[in-house]
Each structure stands twice: as structure tokens, then as C-alpha cells.
Amino acid sequence: MEKQEFIKLAEKYADGRCTPEERHIVETFFDKFQEKKTEWEWSEDEERRLRMLARIRNRIHGDGDNRRVVGNKMRWYRITGIAASLVLFIGVALYYNSSLGETYREEMAMRGEKKEITLEDGTIVYLNAESSIRYPRHFSGTREITLKGEAFFEVAKDPKRPFIVKSGDVETRVLGTSFNINAYSGKQVRISVNTGKVQVTDTRAEGKKAFLKRNQQVLFREGTGELEVSGTDAEKYRAWTDNVIVMENNTLREVADILERWYDVEIVFVDKGLENKIITGKYKTNDIREVLESIKFLKQVEYDFTAPGKIQIRNMSNQQKPKPM
Incomplete structure (x- = not known):
């Protein structure tokens, strides 16, 4: 073989x-x-x-x-x-x-890590946990890369060579700007612009485009195929590059997904109704226990480490303890 x-x-x-x-x-x-x-x-x-x-x-x-x-x-x-x-x-x-072979490179950040990558044109890519980019070693007519997961881009200006990011069915095109793309598999794609201007295209529907400027975002929902443009504070979507977790009306399940990627853990909700509880907060810490303690206080829940890297979350009223190892 x-x-x-x-x-x-x-x-x-x-x-x-x-x-x-x-x-x-x-x-x-x-x-x-x-x-x-x-x-x-x-x-x-x-x-x-x-x-x-x-x-x-x-x-x-x-x-x-x-x-x-x-x-x-x-x-x-x-x-x-x-x-x-x-x-x-x-x-x-x-x-x-x-x-x-040597034509393309692929960089990836595993669970529990983040990466900073500088491309040959001077563009800086900040790669979030459980994410990857694929790009040519040497750019020619265009600067085109493929993203899975989440990344923040500080694109070097080059009027003759557009910078293109493909994330599923969404294509983002710029000349020189900074923006964040969140495109984890099975989720909606969110693109937010910090500086400059961005063109976003649904590659499945010819002519369906959105044009964004600073502090605007677009949501692409796979189910509807709509490009929903709105105003936003773009800084909160790049906060993760400074190791800040921002929760803004997120469900506990969404927060758990973030914690699983950031800290390389597995989280299970003993009481499934907890997954849909809404939480808002901001945390900058390398210790997941600090985040869990805050969630415990705000949402009246308990958490247990059932094994290294494995966490259960339950209602305080639920006296069911995890079985001893």
C-alpha cells in the first residue's frame, strides 16, 4: 500500500x-x-x-x-x-x-490552543481553538485561503491582489482590512468588520452579496441562506484573540461549546433544560474553574469534575452526584 x-x-x-x-x-x-x-x-x-x-x-x-x-x-x-x-x-x-506537496500549507489549532500565523504577504491570522486554514505557500493573482472554524484577520493592503477567505458556502473578499470570521462546522457563519470594508458572497446564489464596513456584521444561516446585516461592536468578536471570553445572551450550551474548545474538556448537562438558559458575562482567565464558579453563582447550578477533562453540570436541586471512579 x-x-x-x-x-x-x-x-x-x-x-x-x-x-x-x-x-x-x-x-x-x-x-x-x-x-x-x-x-x-x-x-x-x-x-x-x-x-x-x-x-x-x-x-x-x-x-x-x-x-x-x-x-x-x-x-x-x-x-x-x-x-x-x-x-x-x-x-x-x-x-x-x-x-x-509543497504547493499548499495547512495550519491548525487543536482544542486548548490558539495560533498566530503570518502569511508571506504580511497578513496576520489569529487562529482560534479547533480551527484550521489552508493556503498556498506563494500567492499569485489573488490571495485565497480556506477557513474551518474561527479566525481573526489583519490583512496586508495590496490593491492588485484581493484577499479572499472561503468558509463553507460563504466567500469574504477584501483588499486590506481587519475582520473576524466564525464558521465552525454545523453553525451559522458570522463575519464582523473591525476596520475597512468587506464584501461577503453566498457562493450558492449568484448575485447574493453583502457589503460591510466598520462595526457591521453579517450572519449567514445555512437553513435559510440569508445574509443578515446589522450593526455591532466588532471588538467583542475579536476579544478571544486576547484570551477574553465574551458571553452576550448566549445559551449555556453555546458557552459549553466554547469552553470545550478553549480548555480541551468535555461538558455534559445532567439536566438537559439547563442547556437553553441564557447567560451574559466577560472572562479573562486561564482557569476554567473561575468561569464555572461564575456560571454556578449566576445560574444556580452545580458542576463536578468526574474525571480529568470531563465535567458535569446540574441543577443545584439535583442531588444526583456522579458515581465515584
Whole structure:
């Protein structure tokens, strides 16, 4: 089997489409990779991605203790689904880098980390947790990149070469400006402008465009396909680049999604009704407990660490404690 054939197979593995024989091939590879006995040579970047794949694969196929901590099948499926999505996230990046050679680069920030990237034209990209960008090593006629997740851009001015960001079905085009794009998979796309002007296009509908200036935003909802323009304080959407969490009429489920990405944890609501409670606040801390303590006070909830990196949130009136490990 050639190296690129294996990478495609790893992608099938992450997506749950492997036959038992194919699954055995991938599992055997990861065992050999961790023992440094693979037959192919890997670049430094490929090795880094494969180490991440191996780590997440071990997390998916953890021992019985993991299942005991979880306590129910639905919780286990949630962990498996998240971990598998990360495997696919890394595997696709690995495939792109291997198949396209030196033509393209892909940078990614895993859960619990953020990155600052400077492109060859001087543009600075701040990459939020669980996000990635793919871009050519050398820009030619246009400066075009692909974004998954969230990033803040400080675009270097170049009137002859537009800067284009593709995020799903939305294309953002500028010449020189600063703006934030939030385009996590399965969510609406939100683009907010801090400086300059931005053109946003729905690539599925010819002629459907929105033009934004400073302190304006556009929401693209996949269900309706509408581009909704409104005024906003754009600074709050870039606050994450300064490690500030801004909650403004967010549901606790939305806040939990942010905390999961930022702190590399898994959060489950024992009382499902809590997920829709609304909260507003602003936090700058490296300690997730400080955020949880504030949520506890504001929303009259309790939280428990059931295992390292695993958190349960419940109503104060719910006396059901997590089972001891």
C-alpha cells in the first residue's frame, strides 16, 4: 500500500466507513507508528499530525475505566463523536499536505490552543481553538485561503491582489482590512468588520452579496441562506484573540461549546433544560474553574469534575452526584 492510499484509508476510518479488515490495517499502523516502526518516511509536519491522530485514536478506544467514568451510552457516544471528528479534521489536513506537496500549507489549532500565523504577504491570522486554514505557500493573482472554524484577520493592503477567505458556502473578499470570521462546522457563519470594508458572497446564489464596513456584521444561516446585516461592536468578536471570553445572551450550551474548545474538556448537562438558559458575562482567565464558579453563582447550578477533562453540570436541586471512579 502506498502512503497516500493509507491516508485515504485513515480518513475512512475516522468517518466510520472501514471494513473490519481495513480497520485492522489502520489500528496496526498506529501501533507501529507509536513504536516508530512504520515503512514510510514522514515530514516533520506529517509526524506531528500523526501523533495527534494516534493520541485521539487512543482516546476513542480507551479502556474500560473511560466507559465507567462516562456512566451511560449517550455520553460515551458524545466523546467518541467528538474525538472522531478531530481525527477526520487532522486526517484531511494530512491528506492535503501529502497530496499537494509543497504547493499548499495547512495550519491548525487543536482544542486548548490558539495560533498566530503570518502569511508571506504580511497578513496576520489569529487562529482560534479547533480551527484550521489552508493556503498556498506563494500567492499569485489573488490571495485565497480556506477557513474551518474561527479566525481573526489583519490583512496586508495590496490593491492588485484581493484577499479572499472561503468558509463553507460563504466567500469574504477584501483588499486590506481587519475582520473576524466564525464558521465552525454545523453553525451559522458570522463575519464582523473591525476596520475597512468587506464584501461577503453566498457562493450558492449568484448575485447574493453583502457589503460591510466598520462595526457591521453579517450572519449567514445555512437553513435559510440569508445574509443578515446589522450593526455591532466588532471588538467583542475579536476579544478571544486576547484570551477574553465574551458571553452576550448566549445559551449555556453555546458557552459549553466554547469552553470545550478553549480548555480541551468535555461538558455534559445532567439536566438537559439547563442547556437553553441564557447567560451574559466577560472572562479573562486561564482557569476554567473561575468561569464555572461564575456560571454556578449566576445560574444556580452545580458542576463536578468526574474525571480529568470531563465535567458535569446540574441543577443545584439535583442531588444526583456522579458515581465515584
